[in-house]
Amino acid sequence: MAIVDEQGRLFGRFNLLDALLILLIAGLVPLGYVSYVIFRTPLPRLTRVEPATINLDKVMRIKIRGEHLRPYMRVSVGTHQGVNFLFKDSSEADVELQGVPPGTYDVVLYDHTQERDRLPNAFTVAPSALPDAQLIVVGTFGNLTPDQARQVTAGMTIPGLGVVEAVGRPVPQVTRVFVRPGTVEVPIANAQMLPVTLRLGCYVRSSQGQPECVGGAVSIQPTTLMFLPTPLGTLPFQIDQVRGLQPLEPVRVTVRFSGNPGVLAQIKKGDADIGDVWNELAAGATVTDVAAANAGQRDVRLLVQAQRGTTSWTYGMSALRLGSAFQLRTAAYEVSGSVIELDPLPPSPNTASSPK
Structure with a gap:
């Protein structure tokens, strides 16, 4: 039997052109796979965090270990995004964290658009070695309407932080803004601020060797501007005076x-x-x-x-x-x-x- 007959069929059964096309396609499949394996961009992956546990501080620095890391990536612990992503090479980067409260968190790796990898429960912020504390903080709730100002009363709770102990009279809104070497008063139109005394819970941490009390992820100091959760929503609160719990x-x-x-x-x-x-x-x-x-x-x-x-x-x-x-x-x-x-x-x- 002829390999190719008079009608151009291979072994009398297959059209020669069809057979060649099938062979070409069959050859392209492994070639495409090999090309994909060789030239594809590998997915980034996290392997570990160093240290896995860190004591609470104002600024905390961790090292990310992984594979195929890239300079444009970012890392978060839970919902707290890192301040920066200091890329060293494809297997290592340093990340600075601020305002992360004590707890255990997933470590999440992102690129420009989406999450790329996650290490569940891989990082723990240990609480301060010193016990939790309370302070009396005098300041003003700001950005209030007259109706909101009337709703702030003694006994109102600040979830997770404290309670309102005394309320003064509303006055026109003025926010003090830090401008080295002092502060500048910035009037806010069509808003009121309300003097209040709060009993706030806080935890003590060491900031460059200096003990300070932290509540709502910020150091409690005169002029500090906090954003506190209240029954009226999140309100700005600027501190005027900080005292201990001893009676006046x-x-x-x-x-x-x-x-x-x-x-x-x-x-x-x-x-x-x-x-x-x-x-x-x-x-x-x-x-x-x-x-x-x-x-x-x-x-x-x-x-x-x-x-x-x-x-x-x-x-x-x-x-x-x-x-x-x-x-x-x-x-x-x-x-x-x-x-x-x-x-x-x-x-x-x-x-x-x-x-x-």
């Missing part, structure tokens, strides 16, 4: 102020110390009596809302004791002096008797 007690203080006689002459009975920023709920001091000025000096009697510390009274986050510095700041003037009388004196700290 009236302390009678005599301060000898020194300075320009014209400035000292401005001091009068009833003047109130407003501190760095005025808030009607903040602990303050009021002038109760003023002596005559004498050679650039003037003795002034004040009633101070102070707290008992372990070794002294505390006012304005500073020790209040005989000889300590004292500033009186009002809307009209600011004077400095030193404490010369204090009533009552704070009790002496308890000391253990020395062994005999």
Whole structure:
């Protein structure tokens, strides 16, 4: 039998052109597979995180190990996205994390558009070695309508953080913005802010060796702007004053102020110390009596809302004791002096008797 007959069929059964086409296709399939294996872009993969557990800190740095990593990728732990992705090579990158609370998290790798890999429960932020704490924080809720301001009352809870203990009177909205070396007041049109006193829970962490209390992922400090969950939705809250939990007690203080006689002459009975920023709920001091000025000096009697510390009274986050510095700041003037009388004196700290 002829291999190709008169009709162009192979072995009398297959059309020659069809057979050649089938052979060509059969050859292209393995060739395409080999090309795919050789030239395809491999998918990135995570293998581990170092360290797998880290103590809570303001800034935490971890190392990502993996395969086929690329410079444009990013990493998150849970829903907390890394600040950066410092690519070293296809198997290693460094990631900086901020504001991640204690807990165990999935580590997720992303490219420009989508999730590429995930390590379940691969990273743990350990809580601070110090116990949780509470602070009294005086500040203002902002960006309120008149109706919202009326709904903020003592006893309102801040889920996961604390409770409102006192409420003042609403005033026009002003936000203090940090501009080195100080702050600038920025008025906000058609909004109110409401002075409140909050009892906030926080945890203590070490920031470059300095202990600080953190609530809502931010350090609790005067001027700090927080965003707090409330029954009215998320509200901005700017801190004016931070105190301990000790009750405020009236302390009678005599301060000898020194300075320009014209400035000292401005001091009068009833003047109130407003501190760095005025808030009607903040602990303050009021002038109760003023002596005559004498050679650039003037003795002034004040009633101070102070707290008992372990070794002294505390006012304005500073020790209040005989000889300590004292500033009186009002809307009209600011004077400095030193404490010369204090009533009552704070009790002496308890000391253990020395062994005999």
